[in-house]
Amino acid sequence: MLELDRLSRRYGDVVALDDLSFTVRPGQMYGFVGTNGAGKTTAMRIILGVLEPDSGVVRWNGTPLDQDIRREFGYMPEERGLYPKMQVHEHLVYLARLHGVAGITAAKAASDLLDALALSERASDRIESLSLGNQQRVQLAAALVHDPAVMVLDEPFSGLDPMGVDAMAAVLRARVDAGAAVVFSSHQLELVERLCDAVGIIRAGRMVADGSVDELRGTSAPRFRVAVDAPAGWVSSLTAAVPGLVVVDDAGHDALVELPPPGDDQALLDAARALGPVRQFTPVRPTLAELFRSVVAEPATEPATSEKVEAA
Ligand SMILES: Nc1ncnc2c1ncn2[C@@H]1O[C@H](COP(=O)(O)OP(=O)(O)OP(=O)(O)O)[C@@H](O)[C@H]1O
Numbered sequence: 131m132l133e134l135d136r137l138s139r140r141y142g143d144v145v146a147l148d149d150l151s152f153t154v155r156p157g158q159m160y161g162f163v164g165t166n167g168a169g170k171t172t173a174m175r176i177i178l179g180v181l182e183p184d185s186g187v188v189r190w191n192g193t194p195l196d197q198d199i200r201r202e203f204g205y206m207p208e209e210r211g212l213y214p215k216m217q218v219h220e221h222l223v224y225l226a227r228l229h230g231v232a233g234i235t236a237a238k239a240a241s242d243l244l245d246a247l248a249l250s251e252r253a254s255d256r257i258e259s260l261s262l263g264n265q266q267r268v269q270l271a272a273a274l275v276h277d278p279a280v281m282v283l284d285e286p287f288s289g290l291d292p293m294g295v296d297a298m299a300a301v302l303r304a305r306v307d308a309g310a311a312v313v314f315s316s317h318q319l320e321l322v323e324r325l326c327d328a329v330g331i332i333r334a335g336r337m338v339a340d341g342s343v344d345e346l347r348g349t350s351a352p353r354f355r356v357a358v359d360a361p362a363g364w365v366s367s368l369t370a371a372v373p374g375l376v377v378v379d380d381a382g383h384d385a386l387v388e389l390p391p392p393g394d395d396q397a398l399l400d401a402a403r404a405l406g407p408v409r410q411f412t413p414v415r416p417t418l419a420e421l422f423r424s425v426v427a428e429p430a431t432e433p434a435t436s437e438k439v440e441a442a
Contacts, residue, residue, distance in 0.1 A: 131155050132177070132280055132311050137186035139172055139335075146172040147183070148335040154328075156279070159306045160313040161322035163418075164332035165426055170315040171208050172335075174284050177313075178205050190280065201229065204278035206269055206286050206314075214258035218268055219244065221257060222275045229276035236275070243271040246301045248293065263290050270298055274305065281305065283314035287321055299325055323418035331425055339425045346421050351376075352393040353414040357384035360406030371401040384410055 132154040139147040147169045154160040162170050175181035177188050179200050188195045213221060219240050226236035244250045247267040257265060270286055281302070287295050295318075303325070306312050316322050322329060323343055331339040331346075339346050358364050365385045369375050374390035375398070389398060395413070402408045416424075 133189040161326035162315040169335040204273035204281040206273040206283040208284040219253040226275040319419040357410035
């Protein structure tokens with residue numbers, strides 16, 4: 131299990147990470163999401179040892195990471211780093227051999243990955259001759275060619291065409307199904323929702339929601355699409371009848387309403403029935419993008435560390 135335990139990190143006055151914790155299990159794909167500047171890259175750089183935390187520790191199977199453990203990881207950094215003059219297949223074999231993979235195994239692993247990422251025809255081309263999206267596919271192959279147990283990928287899907295996204299997703303899913311632990315950052319929330327077993331949402335360096343998308347849904351206010359056969363104004367009457375009810379969208383004929391958690395859906399239905407025949411009463415499952423918007427928009431419960439220090 132990869133465990134980030136209470137990581138904090140500042141750059142001068144900027145609090146990049148503030149007591150951040152989460153875990154990624156073998157066989158789990160973990161999506162790491164947050165607004166620009168939330169601290170995702172900082173956390174990933176700490177996992178990979180290119181940045182030290184001010185406090186906190188990262189462990190793999192209970193042991194704090196050292197360079198030997200980190201060598202076993204696969205990493206796709208934000209700054210892509212391939213040798214532009216090298217040929218694609220040659221480059222992958224070179225990287226696998228650096229990780230101690232024997233020649234024949236390395237060559238096969240490189241060929242298999244190029245095949246899976248639809249790059250076999252470019253195997254003998256120089257990296258610099260590839261489009262940016264194809265270089266990105268090679269970068270993923272570079273992170274996986276030594277068959278790592280843990281993969282840490284900083285925005286691996288950004289800038290890829292839909293086929294590239296599908297190819298990358300399939301390669302990662304196969305590794306996860308074979309028992310690897312994968313954590314990747316992304317702003318593509320539909321993709322994260324589709325691919326990930328667990329999601330962490332960070333804001334200003336803090337974890338604000340962590341769990342499967344269904345678990346995150348369970349903590350959000352329940353929403354219902356309601357249609358009542360009643361004269362105009364029925365939505366206001368419904369709001370008046372149900373304490374705390376929020377109207378998210380009033381389309382006249384129907385309305386999207388939100389109950390305060392945990393939400394008494396039967397009381398809402400009774401109140402709607404009291405106004406007229408109920409033509410629709412449907413629970414609406416929020417998407418990850420909607421959950422994200424609502425948790426990052428919530429007011430902070432405590433001041434950030436820098437404010438605490440300044441106030442002290
Ligand atoms: N080298 C640095 N020097 C000073 N501040 C930095 C440095 N690197 C990051 N920061 C700051 O730390 C905070 C977290 O940045 P980080 O790059 O980790 O965010 P991110 O979640 O990866 O953002 P994005 O989604 O935009 O890539 C930001 O406020 C950023 O400006």
